[in-house]
Amino acid sequence: MSAGSSVVRAGIGFGTALAITISWTANKSLLWVLIHGILGWIYVVYYALFKHF
DSSP: OOHHHHHHHHHHHHHHHHHHHHHHHOOOOOHHHHHHHHHHHHHHIIIIIIIOO
């Protein structure tokens, strides 16, 4: 496994954790947590652009 591969995995893991945290804070729903956890960074960017401001 190369160094770049581990960086990508860490980024995906962090994106998933961040999406789960944001989703739970915003919705308090396990169903949405699962959906947003799967989407990861896509949900984080969506939330930052459309929901946060």
